[in-house]
Amino acid sequence: MSQPIALRLSGITRRFGETLANDDISLSLRRGEVLALLGENGAGKTTLMSILFGHYSADRGTVEVEGRALPPGNPRAAIEAGVGMVHQHFSLAENLTVLENVMTGTERLWRPRAGMAAARRKLMSLAERFALRVDPDRRVGDLSVGEQQRVEILKALYNQARILILDEPTAVLTPPEARHLYQTLRGMARDGVSLIFISHKLHEVMEAADRVVVLRRGRVVAERRPAETSKEELAELMVGRRITRPVRAPATPGDVVVEARNLSVRRRGATGLHDVSFTLRAGETLGIVGVSGNGQSTLGQVMSGVVAPGAGALTILGRRITRADVPALVRAGVGRIAEDRNHEGVVGELTLWENATLERIGSRRFSRLGVIDRAAARDYTQKVIEGFDVRGGGPDHRTQLLSGGNMQKLILGRNLIDAPRVLIAAQPTRGLDEGAIAAVHARLLEARAAGAAVLLISEDLDEVINLADRIRAIVGGRLSPEIEAEEADARKLGLMMAGDWTTEGVRDAV
Amino acid sequence: MELIAILGSEGLWEAVLRIATPLIFGTLGALLCERAGVLNLGIEGIMAFGALIGWLAVYNGAGLWTGLAVAALSGALFGLLHAVLTVPLGLSQHVTGLGITLFASSLAYFIFRLSVQIEGSPPTIRPFQPVELGPIGDIPFLGPVLSSQTAPTYLAIAVAFVMMYVLFRTPLGLAIRMTGENPHAAEAQGVNPVRVRFACIMAGSALMAMGGAFLTLSAFNSFFPTMIQGRGWVCIALVVFASWRPGWALTGALLFALVDAYQLRLQSALEDAIPYQLFLMAPYVAAIAVLAVMARRARVPQALMKPYRRGER
Numbered sequence: 081m082s083q084p085i086a087l088r089l090s091g092i093t094r095r096f097g098e099t100l101a102n103d104d105i106s107l108s109l110r111r112g113e114v115l116a117l118l119g120e121n122g123a124g125k126t127t128l129m130s131i132l133f134g135h136y137s138a139d140r141g142t143v144e145v146e147g148r149a150l151p152p153g154n155p156r157a158a159i160e161a162g163v164g165m166v167h168q169h170f171s172l173a174e175n176l177t178v179l180e181n182v183m184t185g186t187e188r189l190w191r192p193r194a195g196m197a198a199a200r201r202k203l204m205s206l207a208e209r210f211a212l213r214v215d216p217d218r219r220v221g222d223l224s225v226g227e228q229q230r231v232e233i234l235k236a237l238y239n240q241a242r243i244l245i246l247d248e249p250t251a252v253l254t255p256p257e258a259r260h261l262y263q264t265l266r267g268m269a270r271d272g273v274s275l276i277f278i279s280h281k282l283h284e285v286m287e288a289a290d291r292v293v294v295l296r297r298g299r300v301v302a303e304r305r306p307a308e309t310s311k312e313e314l315a316e317l318m319v320g321r322r323i324t325r326p327v328r329a330p331a332t333p334g335d336v337v338v339e340a341r342n343l344s345v346r347r348r349g350a351t352g353l354h355d356v357s358f359t360l361r362a363g364e365t366l367g368i369v370g371v372s373g374n375g376q377s378t379l380g381q382v383m384s385g386v387v388a389p390g391a392g393a394l395t396i397l398g399r400r401i402t403r404a405d406v407p408a409l410v411r412a413g414v415g416r417i418a419e420d421r422n423h424e425g426v427v428g429e430l431t432l433w434e435n436a437t438l439e440r441i442g443s444r445r446f447s448r449l450g451v452i453d454r455a456a457a458r459d460y461t462q463k464v465i466e467g468f469d470v471r472g473g474g475p476d477h478r479t480q481l482l483s484g485g486n487m488q489k490l491i492l493g494r495n496l497i498d499a500p501r502v503l504i505a506a507q508p509t510r511g512l513d514e515g516a517i518a519a520v521h522a523r524l525l526e527a528r529a530a531g532a533a534v535l536l537i538s539e540d541l542d543e544v545i546n547l548a549d550r551i552r553a554i555v556g557g558r559l560s561p562e563i564e565a566e567e568a569d570a571r572k573l574g575l576m577m578a579g580d581w582t583t584e585g586v587r588d589a590v
Numbered sequence: 591m592e593l594i595a596i597l598g599s600e601g602l603w604e605a606v607l608r609i610a611t612p613l614i615f616g617t618l619g620a621l622l623c624e625r626a627g628v629l630n631l632g633i634e635g636i637m638a639f640g641a642l643i644g645w646l647a648v649y650n651g652a653g654l655w656t657g658l659a660v661a662a663l664s665g666a667l668f669g670l671l672h673a674v675l676t677v678p679l680g681l682s683q684h685v686t687g688l689g690i691t692l693f694a695s696s697l698a699y700f701i702f703r704l705s706v707q708i709e710g711s712p713p714t715i716r717p718f719q720p721v722e723l724g725p726i727g728d729i730p731f732l733g734p735v736l737s738s739q740t741a742p743t744y745l746a747i748a749v750a751f752v753m754m755y756v757l758f759r760t761p762l763g764l765a766i767r768m769t770g771e772n773p774h775a776a777e778a779q780g781v782n783p784v785r786v787r788f789a790c791i792m793a794g795s796a797l798m799a800m801g802g803a804f805l806t807l808s809a810f811n812s813f814f815p816t817m818i819q820g821r822g823w824v825c826i827a828l829v830v831f832a833s834w835r836p837g838w839a840l841t842g843a844l845l846f847a848l849v850d851a852y853q854l855r856l857q858s859a860l861e862d863a864i865p866y867q868l869f870l871m872a873p874y875v876a877a878i879a880v881l882a883v884m885a886r887r888a889r890v891p892q893a894l895m896k897p898y899r900r901g902e903r
Binding site: 155156159165171172173174175176180181183184185186187188189190191192193194235239 | 759764768778889892
């Protein structure tokens, strides 16, 4: 490529206390290039991009945009030099309109009248040019996550960004939205915008980038072109050792422990369930795949006792479930991994021991006469920590100090340590890095081998194919007929997720 | 019927505008603070202090407008205190605000007792006089209602329209609203949320103090320590009623004043039938009822009461 260098980072070093977040990192970006920055959580990707954008200043090293050095620690200067950043957690005001979000701060503050009409024209022409369709007068809070991301990108482009940094842009998107985003990014690159996107997902790096820079423990460990590498090599470079996701061994299913017959649930503001029937036997895993927002949240919540089943019959471990009763399910031996670990899975402000025992704090085991037996609770938590390799804190540390992977291991541990008979796992690896995913998968397979009936709800097709015995898709709150995992591949599951159930090979299970 | 006749009387509507004026000032002041993301419960005390200091200035020989300006300045200073405690220090906005209310109202009474000799009835000043409107005064009904109002009432209404324009039509207003919704986004777009919050709290508190000063400089002519009588808290509720919109704040203040003025007249009309305490409650009961309905659809500024710390998300 003979395009000029748009951005050059030289010798960036940044230390936070004991840890060296960035260690002498140098990289360059050419105009119109899409560069992927690949690394596990904690590899230093986000720190590096924050330094580039001026949120932090580096201890050593320089940032040059189009040949000119940027003053460190000054986001305004970065914006003016043409650097735009799209954060993983959007920086938008939900109650303001798209146009208002985009034009904040772009005019002199004391102008007697905002130039709404001109701003609208400029926004529309950008939206047109980069195929980022969006209604400027909609309230941002009413937009879908994918549309909100478009607003973020437009905001950067509106500020004349020629270099765009996207921090894990697909973390919140569904697979089709993610594919649309790559196409948009490619189009922007052809138009002369230079892009860096941060990711830990191998397939999207292979699909969308011109060049991949792999970071590990704050250093650049490799640079590859997708054509010259493979997912396996990238995974190994990223983690530093060979990681293989475990795959299930043949199952020996036992008795039916969960049976749903014509289950329907109405929800306000979320997709419900329509006439859902399935059975689940001890020692097997049923995988439910689906594009997010198709009722899998409701399914997980009903099965976990958070939402009451409406019409139809649900029997779990021989009990008819008619209302939302979490304690009863927990007592019966149902383990539950909630979809959103930060909101439903743990209480970040509480300690590890409190989170480990909260579900059963009233039981004899952890309290006597209404007084908590802290010693017993701590011992139990220590066992979970050791048994499930939870790193980052002891029983008395606050849970929010843990990384996502370790938080999930804590949740798994508190559910699995007592060998539950049923396990409801909703999106158990969402947002985790490869190492943590492999660990979670191994635990789920162990639970199944120990005789638990596992309901695995996931958007990750590879995960479902590797772990489940039988697979169904959920579309608009309805379940597809099931297929055996051996017959499943990404293409077939993709068709099922799109609601096409008549394809040959998809046999009717009812 | 008598009850209906009251609604048509000029006296009622004269009273409505007079009662509404301090509420308009106070509500707009609280609204401005909250639009920038800071709840200011110091309002009750700031109004009391404004009432005192404005009156005291005039009692000591200053002009009425100077008195109003002095009150505004004192409000801005209390606003500065609130801003220092809640913005850079990030202290609880509830506790800080209530503390300022206690402090400012006590200080007002303290200064009053130090500087004024009370013998028998409290000392008085000559307050704002009704504005001469010329030919408008001859219009039936509207004329007499309007010609009994003083200049600060018109000022309050004007402020509502100015605030409406500034918030929704200027880059400054957008910066203020963005700061109240998402200060991190504002910062990333080059707006300084700390400065915006300081400015809004100080300007808003100045308006609150002017609302208080209206009581001593126009509605009455003397100061007494209990004269605010919860008007500040009513303003806080009116902000929610108004959904953080200045136009609705104006409407809400007028509605509340209407109920209040109406019940005052009902008290005398129905003196024998119903205990007057029930009528005194009426505006507040009405306010709670309206809030219960309106608050459900209100769009609260998302960053209200959330301290802003740079770099933290």
